[in-house]
Amino acid sequence: xxxxxxxxxxxxxxxxxAGEHISSWRHPESDAAGLLDFNYYKxxxxxxxxxxxxxxxxxxxxxxxxxxxSGITAANSIRPEPFTLLSALSAVTERIGLAATVSTTxxxxxxxxxxxxxxxxxxxxxxxxxxxxxxxxxxxxNFGKDKHLEHENRYGRAGEFVDVTQGLWDSWEDDAIVLDxxxxxxxxxxxxxxxxxxxxxxxVRGPLNVSxxxxxxxxxxxxxxxxxxxxxxxxxxxVVFAPGTAFGPFGTVEDGIELYEDIxxxxxxxxxxxxxxxILPGFMPVIGRTEEEAAQRLAIVEDLTPxxxxxxxxxxxxxxxxxxxxLDEQLPFTPKLEGFNQSKSxxxxxxxxxxxxxxxxxxxxxxxxxxxxxxxxxQIADQMExxxxxxxxxxxxxxxxxxxxxxxxxxxxxxxxxxxxxxFREDYEGTTLREHLGLRRPANRYSVIATR
Amino acid sequence: xxxxxxxxxxxxxxxxxAGEHISSWRHPESDAAGLLDFNYYKxxxxxxxxxxxxxxxxxxxxxxxxxxxSGITAANSIRPEPFTLLSALSAVTERIGLAATVSTTxxxxxxxxxxxxxxxxxxxxxxxxxxxxxxxxxxxxNFGKDKHLEHENRYGRAGEFVDVTQGLWDSWEDDAIVLDxxxxxxxxxxxxxxxxxxxxxxxVRGPLNVSxxxxxxxxxxxxxxxxxxxxxxxxxxxVVFAPGTAFGPFGTVEDGIELYEDIxxxxxxxxxxxxxxxILPGFMPVIGRTEEEAAQRLAIVEDLTPxxxxxxxxxxxxxxxxxxxxLDEQLPFTPKLEGFNQSKSxxxxxxxxxxxxxxxxxxxxxxxxxxxxxxxxxQIADQMExxxxxxxxxxxxxxxxxxxxxxxxxxxxxxxxxxxxxxFREDYEGTTLREHLGLRRPANRYSVIATR
Numbered sequence: 001x002x003x004x005x006x007x008x009x010x011x012x013x014x015x016x017x018a019g020e021h022i023s024s025w026r027h028p029e030s031d032a033a034g035l036l037d038f039n040y041y042k043x044x045x046x047x048x049x050x051x052x053x054x055x056x057x058x059x060x061x062x063x064x065x066x067x068x069x070s071g072i073t074a075a076n077s078i079r080p081e082p083f084t085l086l087s088a089l090s091a092v093t094e095r096i097g098l099a100a101t102v103s104t105t106x107x108x109x110x111x112x113x114x115x116x117x118x119x120x121x122x123x124x125x126x127x128x129x130x131x132x133x134x135x136x137x138x139x140x141x142n143f144g145k146d147k148h149l150e151h152e153n154r155y156g157r158a159g160e161f162v163d164v165t166q167g168l169w170d171s172w173e174d175d176a177i178v179l180d181x182x183x184x185x186x187x188x189x190x191x192x193x194x195x196x197x198x199x200x201x202x203x204v205r206g207p208l209n210v211s212x213x214x215x216x217x218x219x220x221x222x223x224x225x226x227x228x229x230x231x232x233x234x235x236x237x238x239v240v241f242a243p244g245t246a247f248g249p250f251g252t253v254e255d256g257i258e259l260y261e262d263i264x265x266x267x268x269x270x271x272x273x274x275x276x277x278x279i280l281p282g283f284m285p286v287i288g289r290t291e292e293e294a295a296q297r298l299a300i301v302e303d304l305t306p307x308x309x310x311x312x313x314x315x316x317x318x319x320x321x322x323x324x325x326x327l328d329e330q331l332p333f334t335p336k337l338e339g340f341n342q343s344k345s346x347x348x349x350x351x352x353x354x355x356x357x358x359x360x361x362x363x364x365x366x367x368x369x370x371x372x373x374x375x376x377x378x379q380i381a382d383q384m385e386x387x388x389x390x391x392x393x394x395x396x397x398x399x400x401x402x403x404x405x406x407x408x409x410x411x412x413x414x415x416x417x418x419x420x421x422x423x424f425r426e427d428y429e430g431t432t433l434r435e436h437l438g439l440r441r442p443a444n445r446y447s448v449i450a451t452r
Numbered sequence: 453x454x455x456x457x458x459x460x461x462x463x464x465x466x467x468x469x470a471g472e473h474i475s476s477w478r479h480p481e482s483d484a485a486g487l488l489d490f491n492y493y494k495x496x497x498x499x500x501x502x503x504x505x506x507x508x509x510x511x512x513x514x515x516x517x518x519x520x521x522s523g524i525t526a527a528n529s530i531r532p533e534p535f536t537l538l539s540a541l542s543a544v545t546e547r548i549g550l551a552a553t554v555s556t557t558x559x560x561x562x563x564x565x566x567x568x569x570x571x572x573x574x575x576x577x578x579x580x581x582x583x584x585x586x587x588x589x590x591x592x593x594n595f596g597k598d599k600h601l602e603h604e605n606r607y608g609r610a611g612e613f614v615d616v617t618q619g620l621w622d623s624w625e626d627d628a629i630v631l632d633x634x635x636x637x638x639x640x641x642x643x644x645x646x647x648x649x650x651x652x653x654x655x656v657r658g659p660l661n662v663s664x665x666x667x668x669x670x671x672x673x674x675x676x677x678x679x680x681x682x683x684x685x686x687x688x689x690x691v692v693f694a695p696g697t698a699f700g701p702f703g704t705v706e707d708g709i710e711l712y713e714d715i716x717x718x719x720x721x722x723x724x725x726x727x728x729x730x731i732l733p734g735f736m737p738v739i740g741r742t743e744e745e746a747a748q749r750l751a752i753v754e755d756l757t758p759x760x761x762x763x764x765x766x767x768x769x770x771x772x773x774x775x776x777x778x779l780d781e782q783l784p785f786t787p788k789l790e791g792f793n794q795s796k797s798x799x800x801x802x803x804x805x806x807x808x809x810x811x812x813x814x815x816x817x818x819x820x821x822x823x824x825x826x827x828x829x830x831q832i833a834d835q836m837e838x839x840x841x842x843x844x845x846x847x848x849x850x851x852x853x854x855x856x857x858x859x860x861x862x863x864x865x866x867x868x869x870x871x872x873x874x875x876f877r878e879d880y881e882g883t884t885l886r887e888h889l890g891l892r893r894p895a896n897r898y899s900v901i902a903t904r
Contacts, residue, residue: 007782025631025638032631036573036663039565062562064623064661072641078629078663081563087536091490091543104561110594111533112513118536121488141657142562171516177530179477179484184479187750189524202607209516211488211530251778308637339654 005422008388009278009395009437011057011099011241012048016076017041019406020284020371020399022313023304025076025341026066027402038088044404045089048096051411052425054436055097055239056089057126057221057397058082061204062103063138067261068312075309081114090123097433099128099221104161105154106134106143112161113208119212125432128219130241131232133158135342155228160201162220162236167195169217171207171445193446215273216442219450221434225259225345233277234266238439239398240279256392278437281387284399287371287409294374305369314365317346327362372401377413384414385423457874460840461847461889463509463551463693464500464859468528469493471858472736472823472851474765477528479854487530490540493867496856497541500548503863504877507549507580508541509673509693509849510534510753514555514684515590520764527761535567542575543653547726549885551673552579556613557606558595560585562612565620565660572665577884580671583689585610587794612653614672614688619647621669622896623659643780645898668894671885677711677797685729690891692731693849708733708844730889731824733839736851739861752852757821766817769798779814804827824853829865836866838877 001298018025025032034040045056050413058084065071084099089097098119102112111130116281120127133154135142178192195206222229222237233240241262253260259281264274286301288294305313308323315321318335319342326333337344350368353359359367373383387393420422429435469487470477477484497508512534517523534552541760542550550571564581572579585606587590613868628643647658674681674689692715703711711733715725732896738753740746747780759767760775767773770787771794777784787806792799802820803813811819827834852858870876886893 021634026633028633032633036570038574038576042543061661064659066644066646066659069641072637074638074641076638078624078661079576080662081566081570083535084567084574088543088574091494091540107563108558108595111559114533115536118488118533122490122532122536122540124490138657141655143560144655172530181478181480181482181484184475184478184526184756186526186528187524189521192518192524194518202594205590209513209518209530210532222643255723300801323877333698343847429528 007425008384008393008418008423009054009239009280010051010424011055011239011280011395011397012044012051012053013057013059013241013397013399014044014284014403015059016081017403018076018403021301021401022064022075022303022309022368023306024400026304027301029405029445030402031404035076036080041080041085041089042092044407045093045096045098047404047407047411049093051407051415052129052428053096054395055099055126055433056086056221056294057099057128057130058086058101060101060103060132061139062106062134063136065136065138065316067138068309070306070309070312074262074306083119086127087119087122088188090119090126093125093126095428097126097128097219097436098123099130099219099433101130101132102156103132103134103139107161109161109164109202109204110168110208113165114210115171116165116218117208117210117213120215120218121210125434127213127215128221128239128433130221130223131158131162131237132223155232157201159232159235160199162232164195164202164204164219166236167197167445168204168206168208169213170446171195173447174212177211177380182224191446207435212444215432215434216444217323218279219437219439225348229345230266231265231325233263234272235270238277239437240277242281253387253392255373256387257390259395261390275438278394278439280397281393281394282397282399283373284401285406285410285414286374287377287380287399287406287413288374289376289413291374291376291379294376294379294430297401298372301372302366302369310365310369311361314361314368317343317350317368318348322361325361328360330358330360331364347367371399374385377417380389380414381417384418385421390422453587453652456701459877460836460870460875461506461730461732462502462503462876463507463691463847463849464496464505464513465509465693465734465849465851466496466855467511467851469531469855470528473753473756473853474527474761475758476852476854478752478756479814481857482854483856487528488532492856493532493537493541494544494563495647496859497545497548497550499856499863500860501860502546503867504880505548506847507551507578507671507885508538509551509580509582510538511582512553512555512584512585513591514558514897515594517588517590517665519590519768520761522758523766535571538579539574540570542571543576546860547880547888549578549579549580549671549888550575551582551671551885553582553584555584555586555591556610558591561616561654561656562620562660565617566662568617568670569621569662569665571659572667572670573662574835575850577666577886579665579667580673580691580885582673582675582693583610583614584675607684609653611684611687612651614684616647616649616654618659618669618688619649619897620656620658621665622898623647624663624901625896626664628826629663634711643898661815664896667884667886668896669777669891671891672821675802682715682718685715686724689730691889692729694731694733702732705839705842705844708839709842712844715820727890728892730846730891732847732849733845734849734851736824736854737855737858737862737866738826739829739832739858739865740826741828743826743828743831747830750826753824754818754821762817762821765812766813766820768821769795771861772798772815777813781810782810782812783816823851829869832866833869835875836870837873840875880887
């Protein structure tokens with residue numbers, strides 16, 4: 001059914017390999033043995049493609065979370081490396097976008113520009129980059145440092161990292177490669193550009209030894225919801241994924257509209273239009289054929305996390321070990337964003353929750369651990385439609401309580417409901433991730449100058 | 453036909469995407485337009501698998517060779533990034549090994565350990581790592597440095613890099629992942645080990661967030677033929693690939709035996725046996741159905757490189773611009789290895805050539821550019837058999853004058869000849885690259901200590 005209605009975008013998010021949840025691997029329906037098995041991921045990405053998702057979105061971290069022993073014994077602490085995984089998946093899919101989470105903190109722009117450009121070529125224009133900063137001391141210690149970078153430095157470096165990477169993608173103008181066997185001309189030297197980037201953070205000469213990606217640049221995605229994160233998003237991101245900001249325990253549709261407008265309004269000062277950036281709040285549907293079944297399934301998910309792991313996770317988010325306090329009393333201190341140097345957006349959500357409700361430590365960790373939106377397919381679709389129509393979302397990054405079943409259910413039950421309502425595609429119209437998302441292909445900075 | 457004869461190993465080498473040669477892209481039979489097209493590589497790797505090759509071996513560099521303008525206008529200067537390419541190819545193959553060239557000079561061990569471990573998991577034990585050091589100032593300038601590391605430092609870092617990477621692969625003992633949904637035990641904490649590596653070069657705590665690779669460690673390959681390269685190989689490599697050392701313009705079978713014995717003899721001092729390391733000299737067959745056709749085809753390959761590019765390549769190998777001298781006279785200086793800080797093995801070959809023959813600059817660059825071994829399938833097989841039987845090789849890393857046709861010819865014409873002689877497999881017997889090569893699976897260092 002073709003129609004002129006505005007269409008929502010959908011990302012299929014994999015935070016942990018077994019699902020969104022640190023304990024998803026324990027879910028009775030999860031395929032825990034598949035965590036490093038190619039066929040497990042192949043089934044998932046092909047299912048997402050069958051559901052016409054814009055992209056498969058893969059999260060990442062650069063460490064084993066072993067700050068607490070529960071992180072080793074109870075948490076899912078192994079995961080495939082994103083490029084290796086997504087590149088393999090590109091070979092068994094045709095249309096779906098493939099977004100890799102890559103940290104700007106402990107990487108080199110030349111390597112990352114190259115890998116993303118290669119993925120974009122091999123997938124014929126389906127790559128995306130979820131730009132993150134690394135936030136933990138554990139990660140720092142895997143890369144020759146004792147402590148991770150301060151929040152401001154992290155984002156300063158991230159901004160420069162993106163600049164350098166885009167500059168490297170522009171090394172070759174779109175028509176630079178000539179390949180004339182008769183004359184022996186491989187490339188037009190006047191269409192190859194050296195970046196010559198020099199700052200305290202990076203010195204990168206270029207050019208890149210991969211030609212310009214089919215999409216110009218892979219789609220740039222940003223997840224952070226902190227002040228610095230929002231500015232980075234407004235300056236350069238094309239998709240904002242705000243986990244936990246969608247309907248569910250962390251926010252109302254009014255919260256969603258406020259964040260949506262906050263970010264969209266910032267675009268103008270960077271010379272960008274509102275359509276240049278898509279906002280896809282994250283949420284985790286727990287689907288039942290009836291309300292009762294949905295509630296039962298949510299209860300299963302909420303029960304998966306052992307108490308010790310739940311408390312340790314709260315301690316991690318707070319940067320303060322709370323296992324020493326009575327669980328059935330309130331926190332004996334008020335968490336503050338100022339001077340906090342891990343994920344500010346996670347802490348901000350806790351602060352927001354505590355401002356609105358009085359919760360014991362036990363209630364708080366359980367609430368943080370309970371991120372599902374339970375409902376029938378039509379109830380889930382109702383909420384998505386409300387957020388979409390009222391201007392809180394351009395689409396959603398959908399997370400799954402367990403895999404592959406949570407995705408199977410969404411594709412079989414919710415996607416057809418959205419299609420019936422005319423707010424989600426019946427089939428792909430374009431071939432690249434940019435085309436799926438309705439994003440323009442960026443011009444090459446050097447070609448633009450040359451034709452002025 | 454099953455037999456008890458010793459079997460040779462074969463690698464299918466891709467130096468440039470269009471073939472071994474800097475000008476292979478110009479070959480009338482090359483598919484130059486495929487350089488960044490997945491289907492081009494898919495055909496090649498599936499052909500190599502049909503030919504029962506042990507591995508597909510992909511070279512790499514981290515820069516555009518633009519020291520001379522001919523490097524941009526005439527040379528093939530773009531190539532896919534190795535992990536992205538090989539991982540995609542793992543999804544369309546079943547048995548063939550996949551070896552990635554990765555520099556230890558401008559990378560972080562944690563990233564590389566993770567990518568190789570992931571590739572090994574996703575390919576069910578088919579990954580290999582060609583360990584190289586970066587050798588040019590152009591590469592240094594893409595990674596925040598003005599000049600590349602001195603030769604000694606490069607190899608010191610390379611040795612430590614391999615140590616750290618192997619330590620990270622041992623993070624999880626083979627049976628550390630428990631995955632007991634009922635008890636909620638994901639992993640056995642006593643079987644997770646932190647590396648805690650600290651030196652001036654690297655500080656890496658670990659553990660790796662990917663479990664132990666199916667092969668224990670991916671197969672370690674080393675290409676360098678310098679003194680430091682040979683020591684690194686003897687200490688840790690499992691395959692030595694010595695380009696240009698096989699039959700052909702650079703060496704005789706006696707040269708091959710001498711190098712073979714030199715490397716094998718070094719193993720004992722590292723507590724290793726002769727079988728722990730396989731020596732696969734590289735060579736480029738130019739196959740004709742008759743001798744005349746082979747000679748004609750070699751002439752086509754030799755004519756592909758324009759004079760300017762040929763002279764500039766010689767200048768590059770020498771670290772000295774020779775385009776200023778008369779091409780039909782000899783070099784006005786004697787090249788010396790001492791103090792030379794690019795590829796010592798390339799320069800050593802030039803020195804060896806000039807000690808044996810008197811050559812003008814033109815003759816020298818043409819000779820360097822003429823690396824093919826022309827012959828009929830049975831002549832090519834004769835030479836391979838001689839090297840193999842006389843103790844100059846455990847097998848070969850085969851390079852192709854143009855792709856995909858050069859590989860097609862080898863698989864269709866030479867492989868059956870080797871099979872008829874009973875010195876190359878009719879089919880794969882194992883499933884992992886280690887099994888193909890007859891290499892043992894390394895024990896985990898921590899498990900070994902625990903069971904003593």
